[in-house]
Amino acid sequence: MASRKLEKYEMILEAALKVIAENGFHGSQISKIAKEAGVADGTIYLYFKNKEDILISLFQERLGSLVALFNESVKDTNTADEALRKVCEIHFNELEQNVNLAYVTQIELRQSSLELRVAIGLVVKPYIQLIEHILEQGVEQQLYRKDLDIKLTRLLIFGALDEVVTSWLISGRKYSLSAQVDKTVEFFLKGLK
Amino acid sequence: MASRKLEKYEMILEAALKVIAENGFHGSQISKIAKEAGVADGTIYLYFKNKEDILISLFQERLGSLVALFNESVKDTNTADEALRKVCEIHFNELEQNVNLAYVTQIELRQSSLELRVAIGLVVKPYIQLIEHILEQGVEQQLYRKDLDIKLTRLLIFGALDEVVTSWLISGRKYSLSAQVDKTVEFFLKGLK
Structure with a gap:
């Protein structure tokens, strides 16, 4: 992965860790994770299936x-x-x-x-x-x-x-x-x- | 609990154990448990809240x-x-x-x-x-x-x-x-x- 891409990937994972720890896995909608990471919802799907x-x-x-x-x-x-x-x-x-x-x-x-x-x-x-x-x-x-x-x-x-x-x-x-x-x-x- | 009541309570729990083991907790609807226990759905609610x-x-x-x-x-x-x-x-x-x-x-x-x-x-x-x-x-x-x-x-x-x-x-x-x-x-x- 190019470094810009890698950076976003890392940011999303870091955001997901925080959101899941705070809201539980079932309460962690993709939109919440996107918001925490500061990216659009659609961006998440460039890196992850679901x-x-x-x-x-x-x-x-x-x-x-x-x-x-x-x-x-x-x-x-x-x-x-x-x-x-x-x-x-x-x-x-x-x-x-x-x-x-x-x-x-x-x-x-x-x-x-x-x-x-x-x-x-x-x-x-x-x-x-x-x-x-x-x-x-x-x-x-x-x-x-x-x-x-x-x-x-x-x-x-x-x-x-x-x-x-x-x-x-x-x-x-x-x-x-x-x-x-x-x-x-x-x-x-x-x-x- | 009277012995008839206790018997039904036990039957429902035994049925729930089997249904949950086979279908998982999330896949175990009250109706499935009732069917396995051989009682009406409503009977379950005489014994359990949910x-x-x-x-x-x-x-x-x-x-x-x-x-x-x-x-x-x-x-x-x-x-x-x-x-x-x-x-x-x-x-x-x-x-x-x-x-x-x-x-x-x-x-x-x-x-x-x-x-x-x-x-x-x-x-x-x-x-x-x-x-x-x-x-x-x-x-x-x-x-x-x-x-x-x-x-x-x-x-x-x-x-x-x-x-x-x-x-x-x-x-x-x-x-x-x-x-x-x-x-x-x-x-x-x-x-x-």
Whole structure:
């Protein structure tokens, strides 16, 4: 995409994130998103097929960036323990700093149709695979027990992280999410050894 | 409620569970539920205000029974370790044996409005509190480390269990859920000590 086009595409996604976080997916008409982005309604259709397409693109771009960030950070770690801590830090820090994204991923995402959820599941998959890879690395490094059920454990870890974020949001963000990293990682690391 | 009335109330809830599991909450018109229950549309309104009310009642009755089952089973255990294993066993066994309930709790529940989710959250709360109580008992019994963050850890455990059930459903129930109990409990117990 040429840079002018890319800029508009980005502006629409950023506007959609804000509008969906404030009004819910069902209450976010294309016209509202266009108004927030400062473009004509028709312009949206130059970039996206429909509202579902905006939501999927939003996940691809924003969660895609998060997964890239995870992958980058994990590269700089030496052990699986450090990698797992990095993952937890980024997961909690990024969503704490980007409440709109947190709201859309934890609440709106879950309200979408099964079809949409399958599409979004594909975006989340590389993250689950990264956790799997870290667990494999940990077994290889003889840090984690060799009978660890990796396919099951990656779900236990992902589900645990996910629930902490959702609960923090629903409870009105009354405490710091990033302050939960140490105790969360401690629980995981003991569980893995 | 008189027993005839109670019977009809139960029949409508059972029909609603089946219809919602097959058609999704949004695709489950009152008329479909009435047909499945073998009653007139108007009869539904003698028992429920609207479709939302049916969904909330369904959760109160079915999840309520599950929580009662959890509480009963935990009474027969001597240690927090045994209680946690019981919770995990019941969670996985009951949802494996009642796929409609699993589908409605894991998929349809998440698609409902924030208002509905708050109501449903109240039904789930006693379950989260039971996990909290087991963790407290474990610390008292000196089985779990005394610096355990109980409020955080109950979320880690609930989220982990929840994710395993959702993933099992979405992947098309290709494996046994109850076969995951041992490895799941092992991860938790190591994490707690």
